[in-house]
Amino acid sequence: xxxxxxxxxxxxxxxxxxxxxxxxxxxxxxxxxxxxxxxxxxxxxxxxxxxxxxxxxxxxxxxxxxxxxxxxxxxxxxxxxxxxxxxxxxxxxxxxxxxxxxxxxxxxxxxxxxxxxxxxxxx
Amino acid sequence: xxxxxxxxxxxxxxxxxxxxxxxxxxxxxxxxxxxxxxxxxxxxxxxxxxxxxxxxxxxxxxxxxxxxxxxxxxxxxxxxxxxxxxxxxxxxxxxxxxxxxxxxxxxxxxxxxxxxxxxxxxxxxxxxxxxxxxxxxxxxxxxxxxxxxxxxxxxxxxxxxxxxxxxxxxxxxxxxxxxxxxxxxxxxxxxxxxxxxxxxxxxxxxxxxxxxxxxxxxxxxxxxxxxxxxxxxxxxxxxxxxxxxxxxxxxxxxxxxxx
Numbered sequence: 001x002x003x004x005x006x007x008x009x010x011x012x013x014x015x016x017x018x019x020x021x022x023x024x025x026x027x028x029x030x031x032x033x034x035x036x037x038x039x040x041x042x043x044x045x046x047x048x049x050x051x052x053x054x055x056x057x058x059x060x061x062x063x064x065x066x067x068x069x070x071x072x073x074x075x076x077x078x079x080x081x082x083x084x085x086x087x088x089x090x091x092x093x094x095x096x097x098x099x100x101x102x103x104x105x106x107x108x109x110x111x112x113x114x115x116x117x118x119x120x121x122x123x
Numbered sequence: 124x125x126x127x128x129x130x131x132x133x134x135x136x137x138x139x140x141x142x143x144x145x146x147x148x149x150x151x152x153x154x155x156x157x158x159x160x161x162x163x164x165x166x167x168x169x170x171x172x173x174x175x176x177x178x179x180x181x182x183x184x185x186x187x188x189x190x191x192x193x194x195x196x197x198x199x200x201x202x203x204x205x206x207x208x209x210x211x212x213x214x215x216x217x218x219x220x221x222x223x224x225x226x227x228x229x230x231x232x233x234x235x236x237x238x239x240x241x242x243x244x245x246x247x248x249x250x251x252x253x254x255x256x257x258x259x260x261x262x263x264x265x266x267x268x269x270x271x272x273x274x275x276x277x278x279x280x281x282x283x284x285x286x287x288x289x290x291x292x293x294x295x296x297x298x299x300x301x302x303x304x305x306x307x308x309x310x311x312x313x314x315x316x317x318x319x320x321x322x323x324x325x326x327x328x329x330x331x332x333x334x335x336x337x338x339x340x341x342x343x344x345x346x347x348x349x350x351x352x353x354x355x356x357x358x359x360x361x362x363x364x365x366x367x368x369x370x371x372x373x374x375x376x377x378x379x380x381x382x
Contacts, residue, residue: 030204034197041193045186045376052381053284059382066377073373081200082366088137091146098150102157109161113168 037080044073130352145360149367152328156371159321163378166313176314177382178284179307181235185380188231189372195224196369199336199362206355211347214358218340221365225333232326239307239315243269244280245296246303252277255291257306266297267304318379325375328368335361 051057051065079085084095127133128140136143167175198220205213238256245253245267255271270291274280305311309319339358346354 027204027208027210030201034200038193038197042190045189045193048377048381049182049186052377063382066381070374070377074370077196077366077370077373081196081369082363090136090138090143094143094146094150098153102153105154105157105161106164109164113165 033080037076040076041073044069044076048073130350130356139356141356141360142363145363149363152367152371156321156324159317159324160374160378163317163321166317170313173278174281176280176312177282179314180318180380181238182380184231184235185376188228189376191224191228191231192369192372195221195228196366198224199365203355203358203362206347206351206358209351211344215340215344218336218358221336222333222340225329225336228329229326229333232322235322236319239319242307243271244305244307244311245269245301247296247300248302249300251275252280253294253296254280255294258293265299266295267301268293268295270294321375321379325368325371328371332361332365332368336365 048066048069051062051069054062057065084091126140130139132138133140133143198217202214202217202221205211205217241257243254243257247253252274253269253271254274255269257267257269259266259268271294272291273294279286307315309316339354339361343357344354346357
């Protein structure tokens with residue numbers, strides 16, 4: 001078995017592919033992907049900074065826009081660099097639980113902001 | 124005893140065990156940082172209007188750090204790809220790059236901390252406030268010297284972006300005129316407490332990730348000679364953690380530097 005594995009690994013080395021990975025790993029295509037992601041991260045970072053300096057928008061609008069761009073940035077890193085776009089069902093299930101708990105945490109935060117004692121007055 | 128499924132995927136999950144483990148760990152990390160972001164939202168929304176700091180961070184250093192971390196995420200991925208195609212020399216090169224970039228990130232972060240810790244707000248007995256970088260604070264002298272400016276009201280200190288680039292000047296203040304003096308450490312206000320907590324915890328993660336990457340680059344690489352696929356999986360797992368660290372920074376940067 002180990003001999004077989006060695007031969008397979010040797011062959012994999014010759015063709016520049018991995019034996020265990022579900023999809024062949026091609027060095028050049030990864031280099032290209034990395035370059036695109038890096039350029040996209042550069043652009044999104046510049047865009048966030050530009051939005052933060054826009055003169056005619058209030059802070060709530062700016063915060064919303066900046067967070068949207070940050071989410072795009074996060075999607076690029078998680079989807080392409082962490083391979084989340086082509087992961088196993090097990091990982092997606094796990095992340096679904098995380099999403100539910102995270103939404104619950106933020107939901108509680110928003111609920112807490114409006115949970116004032118009876119008789120509270122605002123000036 | 125042999126540990127099962129360190130290379131081959133487990134039949135029921137379809138992935139090797141360490142990968143399930145790191146994703147479970149990252150799930151707990153999401154909740155950890157989520158709790159701190161939740162604290163940020165609560166304090167930010169609850170702050171008195173106009174009294175939440177803007178423009179208190181060095182945007183240039185923050186942007187450089189964002190690019191440093193993004194580049195390190197790329198080099199981490201390329202190190203893993205190099206392992207996959209069995210080019211160990213390239214793996215060593217890319218992992219060394221990641222380590223150097225991590226070191227650069229921590230150095231820049233330290234510089235930002237130094238800037239905050241040497242920046243002072245001084246309340247004077249006549250009601251004015253002086254703020255600026257401390258230049259001389261020798262306890263034997265009866266004065267302190269700062270590079271800064273005077274303001275009449277504390278509210279002028281909150282939104283630095285709205286002000287036209289205040290030119291600092293050398294100010295010599297006799298100690299007898301000082302009512303209260305405090306640097307911009309985590310004790311200064313809610314914003315700085317959150318800034319130091321969030322970025323400090325993140326920096327600890329960068330440090331921890333660097334130690335793991337350094338181990339794989341140094342003593343841990345012996346595994347490559349006996350079981351390269353197992354070693355490659357270790358590189359992948361450490362890479363997933365590193366990408367998560369980058370992911371956290373993607374949200375920390377706008378929240379603390381831009382909003």
